[in-house]
Amino acid sequence: MSKRKTINPALLAEINKAAGRDKEVETPVVSFDEAVESFLNHGVIKGLSPDTVASYQKELKQLRRAFAELNVGLSDIRNLTTDDYTAFVMNQIEAGFARTTINTRLRSGKIFGNYCVRKGFIDVNVASEVATLKVRHKIGATFTQAQLKRLLSEPDISTFSGLRDLTIMMMFTDTGIRVSELAAINMQDVILSDRSLNLQRTKNRYARRIPLTKRLQAMLTAYMKVRGVTDLTDALFITEADTRLAVITIQYRIRLHGRNAGVINEVQCSPHVFRRSFAKFKIQAGVDIFTLQKLMGHSDINELRKYVAIYSTDLDAAIEKGIE
Template identity: 45%
Template sequence: MKRRNTVTKASARLVLQAETTNQIKPYHEAVAEFIKHCQIKGLSSHTVDFYVKELKQTRRAFAEIDAPLHNLRQFQTHHIEQLIEHHQALGRAVSTINSRLRASRTFFSFCLRKEYVTANPHDGVNQLKARHEVGPTFTKRQLKKLLDAPDLTTFIGLRDLTIMLTLAHTGIRLTELTSLCVQDVSFDGKGSITVQRAKNRYARRIPLTDRLKTVLHAYMEERGVLDTDALFISVENKPFHARSIQDRMRHYGMQTGVSKEVAVSPHAFRRTFCRLKVEAGTNIFVLQRLTGHQSLEILRRYVEIYGRDLEEAIEQGFDGI
């Protein structure tokens, strides 16, 4: 029997279904779907912003190495390796490259579940080895200079002192500080701050030091009752945003001269909190509860560098020698 030159309608439908299953999905469309997925999943705005930023930069780099952005299915492991080499040639920091690799790996895992790719091109590609360093911290002298700088005869000065003292005496992150509401502060007994919007999604309570309790109470009396619940506000009675807080930190850094020695930032206050607690012998598990670190790895670095047991151990065994 001679074979026909045309295929049956049933065969044509099978071919069409195969083409639909192996649909071509451009990078930018898949990223938009991934970001929407992250928002629906309930990830924090900070995490979503991280993915938006890193995937945008990664897309730009992929374009520069002529990766197949028009069809995710064509991505292979060598494209990820070329991406790393491209970043290294531009002199990007190891931490920057690793952040983009983490974001990209998670994105391609999403694409694999959606069947936009047949395999994650990141499989077999490890993150770059980074130096495990602890960022710069303030000395007690530098910290005192910063806390003594605000003019307490003005609302701005009182607010800025309260912000810096909160950062210094609780070790909270900038995003956690800006999310604080008036109702998150309690003056009952020892007093405490409840961090509701923590990075690891677990709310935590941080007791107040005596000085922070006094300063916070004075600030909240001066702040008064407003339409906004935001704890820290501008002179226009609007929530005081992260960028403005960073600007104020830099202002006091330049005013006191501390910025010539250490970059003054909210995170420098957090690192200093960790250092001072370790030097004081605070239990690492208690410190983890105070700071909200999901892993003990970072806190172990502080213990290794600032732990007092090293000074005590180095003298042991040399009695009379």
């Protein structure tokens, strides 16, 4: 016997009408703030990283602030219109925000709107009808090899903090790791015998393996001996009080060494500049974009295409070919 088909929505509506069951169900009113709270809670339950949830919270807070300035009613999210989101974009432009910042906030609003549609809070995601602003794509500052050498020569490795900071900067240099990923590494994530790191907390929530260079393996071996064992934390990188080193502290320490080395007068000194420099040097060395994507943990390869367009030497090698 063949399996009976399910009843399609149109036929189901006719049956409900015939049975007198077509009375409209009143949908409860949901405010903008209530919808945002539901959206953020959903992100936590779904397993989004704390950084991602915090980012959505920050951008939606800015969206709400702008709506309040524009006297947009927020007591019923169904009353939001495309014109309200267009007015939001204009508000942000007039306030002097960068186009990339405005686009980030608008995209957060669109993702939030999609969630509200799925939950039945609204029928249509009106934010999706507003186009993002055109942005001229460019790559931020990177280190030169000479600047990197000066930076890596600055920490005093006769002290624990100096050895730790040098190890951190070498890890940024040799792996292109994100600062949030580095701060989350635990001792058991370092496999010296396999010359690898097993990252458990990543931006896209997929664990990945990063191979270690020989010099980074040697540096980590020395650092871990000095770090020793503590019952207070499993964190790889710790303070002198045996607590996990925070992201903000790592950022501060890199700026400090950049200032002491005089590099900060030439280029911004931050973990992300290390990451951009890693991508540049790998492309210049001939590493293909797909391998680089795996090393850096990018879910979208388009970000790396900008680096290839600027730093690839393929065109230099090809320009003389075919010339008589």
